[in-house]
Amino acid sequence: MTDFGKVAKAAAVNPLKLSPALGGALAFLGIDRCLPMLHGGQGCTAFSLVLAVRHFRETIPLQTTAMSELSTILGGADNVEQAIATIYDRAHPRVIGICTTALTETRDDDISAELPFIVERHPEWQDLDVILASTPDYAGGLEVGWSRAVTAMVNALVEPAGRRRTLRRVNLLAGSHLSPGDVEELRETIEGFGLRVIVLPDLSGSLDGHVPDDFVPTSLGGTPADLIRGMGESVITLAIGEQMRPAAEALAERTGVPFTVFDRVTGLEAFDAFVAALMEVSGNGPNERLRRQRSRLVDAMLDGHFYFGGRKAAVAGDPDLALAMSGILADLGCTVARVVTTAATPAADRVPAESVMVGDLDDLERDLGPSPALIVASSHAKALSDRLGASLFRAGFPVYDRLGAPQRVSVGYRGTRDLVFALGNLLMEHDDAHPHPAGEDPGERESDGRHFDATLAAG
Amino acid sequence: MLDKKLAAAFQEPGCAVNRDKSDRDRKRGCSAVTLQPGAAAGGCAFDGAKIALQPIADAAHLVHGPIACEGNSWDSRNALSSGPGLYRTGFTTDMSELDIIHGGERRLYRAIREIVERFRPPAVFVYVTCVSALIGDDVEAVCRIATEQFATPVIPVIAPGFAGSKNFGNKLAGRALLDHVIGTREPAHRTPTDIAVLGEYNVAGELWQVTPLLDRLGIRMLASITGDGRYADVASVHRARAAMVVCSQALVSMARELEARYGIPFFEGSFYGVGETSTALRTLARLLVEQGAPDDLLSRTEALVAEEEARTAAALVPYRERLAGKRVLLYTGGVKSWSMIAALHELGMVVIGTSVRKSTEEDKARARALIGAEADLFGQIPAKELYARLKRGDADILMSGGRTQFVALKTRTPWLDINQERHHGYAGYTGMVTFARQIDRCLHNPIWRQLRRPAPWDRPREAHHD
Numbered sequence: 001m002t003d004f005g006k007v008a009k010a011a012a013v014n015p016l017k018l019s020p021a022l023g024g025a026l027a028f029l030g031i032d033r034c035l036p037m038l039h040g041g042q043g044c045t046a047f048s049l050v051l052a053v054r055h056f057r058e059t060i061p062l063q064t065t066a067m068s069e070l071s072t073i074l075g076g077a078d079n080v081e082q083a084i085a086t087i088y089d090r091a092h093p094r095v096i097g098i099c100t101t102a103l104t105e106t107r108d109d110d111i112s113a114e115l116p117f118i119v120e121r122h123p124e125w126q127d128l129d130v131i132l133a134s135t136p137d138y139a140g141g142l143e144v145g146w147s148r149a150v151t152a153m154v155n156a157l158v159e160p161a162g163r164r165r166t167l168r169r170v171n172l173l174a175g176s177h178l179s180p181g182d183v184e185e186l187r188e189t190i191e192g193f194g195l196r197v198i199v200l201p202d203l204s205g206s207l208d209g210h211v212p213d214d215f216v217p218t219s220l221g222g223t224p225a226d227l228i229r230g231m232g233e234s235v236i237t238l239a240i241g242e243q244m245r246p247a248a249e250a251l252a253e254r255t256g257v258p259f260t261v262f263d264r265v266t267g268l269e270a271f272d273a274f275v276a277a278l279m280e281v282s283g284n285g286p287n288e289r290l291r292r293q294r295s296r297l298v299d300a301m302l303d304g305h306f307y308f309g310g311r312k313a314a315v316a317g318d319p320d321l322a323l324a325m326s327g328i329l330a331d332l333g334c335t336v337a338r339v340v341t342t343a344a345t346p347a348a349d350r351v352p353a354e355s356v357m358v359g360d361l362d363d364l365e366r367d368l369g370p371s372p373a374l375i376v377a378s379s380h381a382k383a384l385s386d387r388l389g390a391s392l393f394r395a396g397f398p399v400y401d402r403l404g405a406p407q408r409v410s411v412g413y414r415g416t417r418d419l420v421f422a423l424g425n426l427l428m429e430h431d432d433a434h435p436h437p438a439g440e441d442p443g444e445r446e447s448d449g450r451h452f453d454a455t456l457a458a459g
Numbered sequence: 460m461l462d463k464k465l466a467a468a469f470q471e472p473g474c475a476v477n478r479d480k481s482d483r484d485r486k487r488g489c490s491a492v493t494l495q496p497g498a499a500a501g502g503c504a505f506d507g508a509k510i511a512l513q514p515i516a517d518a519a520h521l522v523h524g525p526i527a528c529e530g531n532s533w534d535s536r537n538a539l540s541s542g543p544g545l546y547r548t549g550f551t552t553d554m555s556e557l558d559i560i561h562g563g564e565r566r567l568y569r570a571i572r573e574i575v576e577r578f579r580p581p582a583v584f585v586y587v588t589c590v591s592a593l594i595g596d597d598v599e600a601v602c603r604i605a606t607e608q609f610a611t612p613v614i615p616v617i618a619p620g621f622a623g624s625k626n627f628g629n630k631l632a633g634r635a636l637l638d639h640v641i642g643t644r645e646p647a648h649r650t651p652t653d654i655a656v657l658g659e660y661n662v663a664g665e666l667w668q669v670t671p672l673l674d675r676l677g678i679r680m681l682a683s684i685t686g687d688g689r690y691a692d693v694a695s696v697h698r699a700r701a702a703m704v705v706c707s708q709a710l711v712s713m714a715r716e717l718e719a720r721y722g723i724p725f726f727e728g729s730f731y732g733v734g735e736t737s738t739a740l741r742t743l744a745r746l747l748v749e750q751g752a753p754d755d756l757l758s759r760t761e762a763l764v765a766e767e768e769a770r771t772a773a774a775l776v777p778y779r780e781r782l783a784g785k786r787v788l789l790y791t792g793g794v795k796s797w798s799m800i801a802a803l804h805e806l807g808m809v810v811i812g813t814s815v816r817k818s819t820e821e822d823k824a825r826a827r828a829l830i831g832a833e834a835d836l837f838g839q840i841p842a843k844e845l846y847a848r849l850k851r852g853d854a855d856i857l858m859s860g861g862r863t864q865f866v867a868l869k870t871r872t873p874w875l876d877i878n879q880e881r882h883h884g885y886a887g888y889t890g891m892v893t894f895a896r897q898i899d900r901c902l903h904n905p906i907w908r909q910l911r912r913p914a915p916w917d918r919p920r921e922a923h924h925d
Contacts (some may be wrong), residue, residue, distance in 0.1 A: 008567050009573060009576055010552065010567075010568075010569035010570040010572075010573055011521065011532075011550050011551070011552060011569075011570035011571075011573050012526075012549075012550070012551050012552070012654060013548060013549070013550060014533070014534075014548055014549045014554040015526060015529055015530040015533065015549050015551055015553060016530075017526045017530050017553070018526070018527075018530050018531055019525075019526055019527035019530060019531050022526065022527070022531060037497070037900075040589075041503050041589050041621045042494060042499045042500075042501060042502070042503055042620075042624075043502050043503025043504075043505055043506050043528075043620040044503075044527055044620070045499075046500070046501060046502040046503065046506060046625075047502075047506070047527065047528075047531040047532045048527075048531055049862075050532075050535065050861070051535070053532055053861060053862065053864075053865070054535075054861070057863040057865065058865050059842065059866055059869070063499075064496070064499050065496045066495065066496045066497075067589075067621055068494060068621050069592075069619070069621045069622060072589070072621055079496040080496070082495075082496040082497060083496035083497030084497065085497070086495065086496065086497030086498050087497045087498075090497075090498065090841070092780055101527060102524075102525040102527065102559075102589075102590045103556075103589040103590055103593065103620075103621065106559055106590050106593055106594065107593060111548070122882035136525075136556075137525035137526050137527040137528070137590075137605040138525045138554055138555050138556045138558075138559055138590075139555075139556060141526065141530075161880055183711040205574070211869050211871075212869065214846075215842065215843050215847070215850075215866070215869070217841075217842065290838075360553075379534075380533075380534050383534075383544075383547065393521040424537075426774075
């Protein structure tokens with residue numbers, strides 16, 4: 001069904017991919033009192049910072065080793081050491097998360113070898129953890145960087161546990177496709193089963209959009225490093241998104257904690273699987289609230305499916321996001337004509353679309369036939385969807401021309417319900433704006449809810 | 460090669476900062492000073508070059524590097540075009556690991572060909588980035604061959620990020636235009652009032668707040684470098700009779716080079732505030748008349764200035780009443796550290812402090828003279844300190860760029876964007892009215908009263924029923 005493949009173009013046109021280092025930095029913001037830093041030129045940090053500030057509408061702590069032409073030639077270890085010292089003195093973070101860039105990886109700085117010596121020279125940093133993630137720009141996109149940073153956190157912080165297990169506590173590894181609002185929703189669901197949870201990384205405390213009482217130069221909120229250390233004592237790891245599999249495996253290898261990967265938690269059937277796992281782990285049934293939420297989602301799908309059936313959609317985003325969004329559209333009967341994504345991962349392989357490509361936004365419209373009614377992508381797809389006359393549902397990163405993207409919930413029964421409403425409303429609006437001439441596309445008219453209502457009213 | 464270019468850009472007699480330096484400091488150049496690992500902020504040279512050239516709206520802008528350079532930055536600038544939109548399309552070679560191992564020249568050549576064949580742009584600008592510079596791709600050679608093969612100018616922009624700051628990248632972009640573009644075309648016709656405007660990027664349409672004034676005076680903008688620019692116009696800018704450098708140290712060197720090569724006189728000016736706008740128009744008229752334009756341009760300019768100033772003053776009356784005496788903290792840099800003060804004083808506002816980052820000694824002196832001895836002239840301040848000052852209630856409003864936006868808002872202090880990403884133009888006479896209106900809207904939004912009230916659980920008991 002899918003003609004999965006990379007498009008043979010020399011020039012990317014309107015790139016979809018963002019840098020892995022940016023993804024890594026965002027993941028580090030989910031650790032409490034952390035200050036992420038890109039090991040590269042100052043521009044690498046400046047661009048990432050601007051995007052993150054515009055998306056989250058928050059001050060984003062993000063530093064740079066400020067590599068110059070000269071330090072690139074001589075090697076960047078001195079810059080790394082100097083940067084850590086400066087950051088430690090000024091902001092006193094608990095964790096510094098270093099993400100490498102194409103510049104320093106091409107130059108082949110071996111920071112993983114240098115880091116132990118650097119730290120050894122500074123006994124005053126005893127309350128500081130420095131974590132290094134390899135995130136060169138030439139390999140993958142934001143999701144890859146996020147995934148690599150989380151794996152690095154696990155390897156750097158989690159203590160290899162003995163046989164001790166804290167019953168009734170689970171780990172949740174959250175992928176880059178989850179908003180701070182999504183993470184909070186999952187946590188509440190898990191806690192509803194009488195379980196405690198350690199979330200890694202946890203943006204729901206740091207980038208949920210709130211007004212703190214004082215200025216904090218590091219991330220404010222997120223998972224405390226000391227809690228991360230004890231993740232080996234949980235009974236199970238629930239990994240959300242295929243991208244979290246490497247981190248779950250690393251955790252299992254260090255500590256023996258078994259894991260389950262959920263490639264989607266958006267959608268009825270998809271979230272049922274997550275709930276079933278929680279029932280098994282906790283030995284409890286769902287509470288009344290969750291039962292009600294499921295029933296409401298079922299009702300929303302009943303009300304909404306008229307507007308989805310047979311409609312044409314296209315999705316662009318990192319693999320796990322693309323799978324979640326194309327999945328829910330396919331669940332409701334849309335034809336997902338094209339998915340463009342950033343890497344050929346197992347999640348990308350499971351995307352329910354007529355064609356799947358690793359490419360750019362330009363590929364979203366090429367040889368697609370009639371325009372889709374709906375495009376799901378980041379704010380970068382605005383011009384494209386205007387040109388095609390398609391409605392744009394903004395999802396992923398960055399979303400800078402709408403309020404509340406970080407707060408939007410699109411996982412779980414409740415989040416999926418709200419997502420169905422939002423998508424359905426856009427499809428309705430599109431239909432109103434693009435009335436079909438009489439006699440055209442009768443198949444679509446027959447499945448159209450408004451048409452059905454009109455018939456009833458006339459009868 | 461790069462070394463020579465960098466050295467040439469540092470030897471800038473037209474740059475006031477450079478003039479103020481000791482011989483030793485001057486030799487050290489202007490890019491290496493601010494870069495402290497772990498405390499640096501700001502864009503790189505590539506960023507600066509892209510900002511300066513991307514507004515050439517009909518050209519294709521191709522970034523030769525791995526994904527971060529273009530993937531993280533395209534579609535984020537608010538420079539507007541009145542026609543072609545190709546400049547908004549993000550093009551990059553998105554270099555992979557294999558490109559880096561084998562060299563990226565072949566991919567770059569193919570990328571240029573794809574763009575020329577599909578989009579037929581009048582020119583392609585190719586931006587070198589850190590990685591393509593590091594692995595030694597000969598971008599100039601590829602551009603030379605592509606220019607011949609595709610009969611389309613392909614211009615190498617040699618400003619890899621690690622060469623220096625954003626400001627330095629502006630300069631290198633000017634260099635690329637001087638080396639490869641300017642003087643390669645002739646204008647279709649010429650007039651005695653042809654001018655060039657340098658360093659105005661038409662952010663939020665600010666150029667368009669000025670062009671109607673020029674039109675009314677019969678002054679023709681032969682080329683804009685580069686706001687709402689067109690490649691052919693930029694290429695024929697050497698036929699301008701006078702040039703204005705707008706709020707930009709960076710393009711002063713370019714203006715000086717135009718003067719040296721083609722005898723085009725130039726001045727530095729600003730379109731922020733009524734007074735500055737009038738001065739700019741008068742200076743333009745004077746330079747043109749000195750170059751042989753008809754004398755009546757001077758009197759017509761005076762008439763226009765008088766009319767516009769009266770109209771603007773009338774429009775500002777209601778705002779002046781509401782804004783007078785309000786305390787402003789300005790956090791910007793360069794020329795804006797004083798040009799904005801002039802505009803704010805015209806509204807009767809009090810500037811309690813201004814940052815003089817990236818400002819020349821001359822800028823600083825002008826700022827000092829304008830705000831008086833009481834007010835504060837400061838450099839870069841850490842976010843924590845800025846937060847503390849605003850939290851203390853030192854200012855009624857902060858005017859700055861997006862980076863400090865949320866520092867201000869979290870203290871529940873009104874904030875106005877006066878940098879790149881803003882959506883309102885503040886230039887010229889009409890811009891001044893827009894500026895006043897936007898300040899008024901920020902300051903007097905009804906949210907502030909409610910937001911500053913304590914939560915019910917933080918109020919004294921008796922206050923519950925107020």
